[in-house]
Amino acid sequence: ETGVTQTPRHLVMGMTNKKSLKCEQHLGHNAMYWYKQSAKKPLELMFVYSLEERVENNSVPSRFSPECPNSSHLFLHLHTLQPEDSALYLCASSQGGLAGADTQYFGPGTRLTVL
Amino acid sequence: EDQVTQSPEALRLQEGESSSLNCSYTVSGLRGLFWYRQDPGKGPEFLFTLYSAGEEKEKERLKATLTKKESFLHITAPKPEDSATYLCAVRAEPLTGGFKTIFGAGTRLFVKA
Numbered sequence: 001e002t003g004v005t006q007t008p009r010h011l012v013m014g015m016t017n018k019k020s021l022k023c024e025q026h027l028g029h030n031a032m033y034w035y036k037q038s039a040k041k042p043l044e045l046m047f048v049y050s051l052e053e054r055v056e057n058n059s060v061p062s063r064f065s066p067e068c069p070n071s072s073h074l075f076l077h078l079h080t081l082q083p084e085d086s087a088l089y090l091c092a093s094s095q096g097g098l099a100g101a102d103t104q105y106f107g108p109g110t111r112l113t114v115l
Numbered sequence: 116e117d118q119v120t121q122s123p124e125a126l127r128l129q130e131g132e133s134s135s136l137n138c139s140y141t142v143s144g145l146r147g148l149f150w151y152r153q154d155p156g157k158g159p160e161f162l163f164t165l166y167s168a169g170e171e172k173e174k175e176r177l178k179a180t181l182t183k184k185e186s187f188l189h190i191t192a193p194k195p196e197d198s199a200t201y202l203c204a205v206r207a208e209p210l211t212g213g214f215k216t217i218f219g220a221g222t223r224l225f226v227k228a
Binding site for chain 1: 119146147149151156157158159160161164202204206214215216217218219220221
């Protein structure tokens with residue numbers, strides 16, 4: 001496979017469930033990102049990892065827990081979510097340079113529904 | 116406060132009717148401006164990166180331009196398959212250090228045959 005892949009593509013879970021989203025990039029990039037996209041709202045950056053270290057955390061509730069075991073894989077662990085957490089969760093990767101524009105490439109997203 | 120604003124929110128065109136989408140920004144330390152296309156239920160697809168005022172880039176029916184305050188995405192003779200949401204994002208280097216990327220809310224484009 002090429003580019004950025006995400007699994008599962010769709011997920012329905014109850015508020016008491018624990019689930020995980022997976023992202024894998026095949027671009028040789030060093031930085032990976034999790035975004036939340038809700039209807040009619042700008043993309044919200046959740047977490048940024050550079051060389052497997054978390055470099056940014058934008059005040060995300062603790063019910064979302066990221067994990068980056070290596071530069072190609074990124075997980076988002078979910079537990080005790082709320083219905084307002086229903087959204088499209090997008091993963092992206094970039095070359096990860098500290099300077100410059102650093103174009104991000106996105107995966108197809110996981111459509112999450114919390115009942 | 117750093118901001119990225121896209122207009123219009125939605126745009127309906129007839130096939131062949133050229134138009135422009137606007138992305139205005141207020142950030143400190145611009146390091147790049149990006150345009151993406153997003154189809155329903157899919158992730159954003161990269162289109163262009165612009166780095167400095169006066170720069171222009173083209174791809175098929177799309178042309179992106181950049182000034183010190185805004186960027187335009189010009190669509191020439193659009194086709195129905197150009198219907199999508201177009202997202203603008205800005206990478207900035209704040210005075211406090213580090214980098215951040217800010218996305219606009221997008222413009223939904225509908226092209227009717």
